[in-house]
Each structure stands twice: as structure tokens, then as C-alpha cells.
Amino acid sequence: MLQIRKALPTDANAIAPIMLTAMEDIIYYFIGEQDQQKAITFLAYHIAQPRNQYSYEHIIVAEEDGNIIGQICLYPGDELEQLRAPIISYLHTHFKSEPNLGNETQAGEVYIDTLAVSAAAQGKGIGKILLLYAIDLFVHRKKEVLGLLVDKENPKAKKLYLNMGFKPVRDVFLFEKELVHLQYS
Numbered sequence: 001m002l003q004i005r006k007a008l009p010t011d012a013n014a015i016a017p018i019m020l021t022a023m024e025d026i027i028y029y030f031i032g033e034q035d036q037q038k039a040i041t042f043l044a045y046h047i048a049q050p051r052n053q054y055s056y057e058h059i060i061v062a063e064e065d066g067n068i069i070g071q072i073c074l075y076p077g078d079e080l081e082q083l084r085a086p087i088i089s090y091l092h093t094h095f096k097s098e099p100n101l102g103n104e105t106q107a108g109e110v111y112i113d114t115l116a117v118s119a120a121a122q123g124k125g126i127g128k129i130l131l132l133y134a135i136d137l138f139v140h141r142k143k144e145v146l147g148l149l150v151d152k153e154n155p156k157a158k159k160l161y162l163n164m165g166f167k168p169v170r171d172v173f174l175f176e177k178e179l180v181h182l183q184y185s
């Protein structure tokens with residue numbers, strides 16, 4: 001049976017490889033190398049910690065038969081700078097990396113940083129279930145605006161978001177990619 005719940009710090013090792021599938025290029029850019037294990041370790045560390053943009057505090061998981069099969073990570077856009085600070089500090093200390101980071105969100109929206117489903121569970125509508133859960137919680141109940149970025153080279157994902165009611169706000173160039181900023185209100 002599928003359960004949607006808040007993530008726990010102890011979920012970090014299960015969430016990290018799933019989250020990485022949504023942002024592999026970005027994490028490799030952050031750490032300065034294409035090392036999947038280092039990328040997973042980087043994410044697992046931050047997922048287990050409070051007060052950062054990848055923290056369990058900002059993650060909702062889909063769990064089936066005790067296994068995490070999907071995740072959505074989202075946080076208030078106006079908190080990006082303070083939530084990103086521990087990430088930047090960690091990258092500087094552990095990877096001697098100082099990536100040029102633009103702002104993918106802003107005040108006035110709850111930003112969906114990542115939405116990902118494990119390879120084994122793809123095609124079952126888990127991503128859509130997580131998205132509908134977030135829309136219900138943040139838009140319908142809390143009267144917030146949801147925002148996200150979608151890669152222009154991923155028309156399938158863009159079509160999904162548009163069909164669910166997201167509207168294009170602007171084009172963005174970030175992490176060396178052309179993206180579309182979408183919002184749902």
C-alpha cells in the first residue's frame with residue numbers, strides 16, 4: 001500500500017539516490033566531478049541534516065511496502081539564501097568548489113526543488129501523486145503559490161506540469177541550461 005509522509009533523517013540513504021536522478025548534472029556541477037557515489041554521499045549527508053535546501057524537513061516521500069519509491073523536496077522561495085548557505089559552505093570545505101549559483105526561486109512561492117521516482121517505480125503515477133499532494137497541501141489548504149523549473153529539453157515533463165495547471169512565468173538560464181519557470185496558484 002502506498003503511503004505519503006514527511007521524510008525523516010533516517011530516510012536519507014534511501015532518498016539520496018532517488019533525488020540524484022532529478023538533479024544529477026547539477027550535483028556533479030556542484031562537486032566538480034562526475035562521481036555518482038560522491039554525489040549520493042553529498043545528498044544523503046544534507047538530507048539527514050536540518051536547515052538546508054535538501055533537508056528531510058522539506059521532503060515528502062512516497063513509500064510502498066516499507067520502501068521509499070519517490071520524493072518531492074520543496075521549501076519557501078524567500079528562504080533560499082539561508083537554506084543554501086550550508087550547501088555552499090560544505091562544497092567549499094569538502095570539494096574546494098565555489099559554483100556560480102543563480103536563484104532558481106524567489107519570495108512569494110513554495111519552490112519544488114526536486115521531484116523524483118525510483119527507476120523501479122516509474123510509470124506508476126507516483127510523481128503525479130506526490131505533485132497532487134503538494135498542490136493540495138500548499139495551494140488549496142495553505143493558499144501558497146507553487147513554483148518549479150523545467151528543462152526546455154524535457155518537453156514531456158513540461159507537458160505534464162502544464163496539463164496539471166502550472167502556468168509559464170518566465171524563461172531562465174541557470175546551471176548552463178535553458179529552463180522555464182512555472183507556477184501553480
